[in-house]
Amino acid sequence: MDRLTAMETFVSVIEAGSFSGAARRLDVGQPAVSKSIAQLEERLGVRLVMRSTRGLTPTEAGQQYYQRAKRAIEEIDEAELVARGAAAGLSGRLRVSAAVTFARLHIVPKMKTFLARHPELNVDVVLDDRTVDLLEQGVDVAFRMGTLDDSSMTARRIARSPRFVIGTPAYFDEAGVPATPADLASHQAIVYEQRGGGTAWSFRRGNAETAVVVSGRMRVTAAEGVRAAVLADMGVAVASEWMFAPELASGEVRAVLTEWALPPVELWAMFPTGRMASAKARAFTAFIEEALGAGTLAPA
Template identity: 40%
Template sequence: MDRLGTMRAFVAVADAAGFAAAARRLGMSAPAVTRAIADLEQAVGTRLLRRTTRVVRLTEAGHRFLADCRRILAETDEAMALAAGSQAEPRGRVVVTAPAMFGRRHVAPVMLAVAERYPRLALQTVFVDRVVDLVDEGVDVAVRIAHLGDSALTAARVGAVRRVVCAAPAYLDRHGVPAAPRDLAAHEAIAFSHAAADALWAFPAGGRTMTVRPRTRMVVNSAEMAVAAAAAGLGLARVLSYQAVHEVRAGRLRIVLAAHEPPPVPVHVVHADGRRAAARVRAVVDLAVERLRADAPSWIEV
């Protein structure tokens, strides 16, 4: 079997978590698939799969190699499609990542639009609250809410979000409305579990940074929970504007200290390879940039 054939067999085994299922998917015999994987492991010089009596799992090297195989096979399929004259319709697998809550609220509708426009694309979303390494984890496109540093990635800015402090009207009636960041020391706050319980809140102050430590009433591990706790009157929450927009517009939360907010945080769509990106990736990026830019005013206008 040629090298691309062994790669296809490897991807099929990884996806099916077994040789027999992969063989059925490929229309091959199980021994032929086993030989293909053995040839591939000999060629790369390392074990790619760990076999047990019940299941087949990827080794660490196998995880890394799988992402490369998917990319190589997708680019090969795309090149063949271009040569055959079907370049008007992108095809292949595209993996998109975004922060969890932003992904569910704003990226998911974009992916549905992509799926409808490009039926030959196989889409996968990874909505998680961590920075995903595009190369190491086999991800094609990422939505990042951050000030980006220098990198080899290509970025298109699509909007921005505010970092806001908010509380329920009932809480503010009981405890008063803070007029300046220093007033927060007398207030209760909802903290995130990834920070220390007594974490400082930082605010710009005349070219420097002012920090305040509110009293922690509750520690949570998601923005949804922070917003819900604040809406329940348990304290002040500091979240991104898109995370609290529905509660603010419904009157369940009020934003305070708006005059003391730091500059908005930009939102980018990023991908690797720049202009050399595969057509399937460019198709997703182009539509995502278009739709997210149109949606952007709703993230910041609360």
């Protein structure tokens, strides 16, 4: 049995979540995948995966083997890149994680350019406003906003975006334009219930600081919901410039209380713990950093 092929098959099984998914990814028959995993388990003398009605999950030994096998495959890819020379394009598969709205506005539209530069590279984009486990999901690089809770992750700040109180002209025509942060207490707030959101909004102007607790009839758990509610003239929201970049440019929404500063949002590139970022992850991170520096987000 080819050990590298077995490793690549096992990694594909874990990342696809099934033998059939791995078979499609590898363009082989499902029996070949099942046979490869069975032979690998026999050679190692341990069970690597468990099947249940809910799908396929790695055992503890399988999770450990997955992490090291994926690292070994990436290091082999790195070695081949070095051998071929710096001019060679990237190849294989890159898994990227990002929040849904940020990816829709600022990552996915730029993918065509990146993939054109690297025609032998495929990209999986894992979209989730929640924090995902990079190792468990097989993610090579994740783009996350705000304060980092997990200090064990390898991280690099690549951009910073200002935040504003945002609403539509139609909403402000009906509810009035707040003149001070305190006026927000009488407005309908669209409350974002993820990290960095909530009902306590803090402002700074010069040496003065103030905070207001807002209320509203709409609470949402994803940025897409914040956008939809604001664009439906339902209220105001505190949002990063990236979240409403097209609408701020067109005038479909407007920022108010701009003389008061809100804490900015920082964008971080996160890499799995315990291994060097792959050439693919580093190249894509540099590409996104460059693209954001030329766009609405300020470079870090």
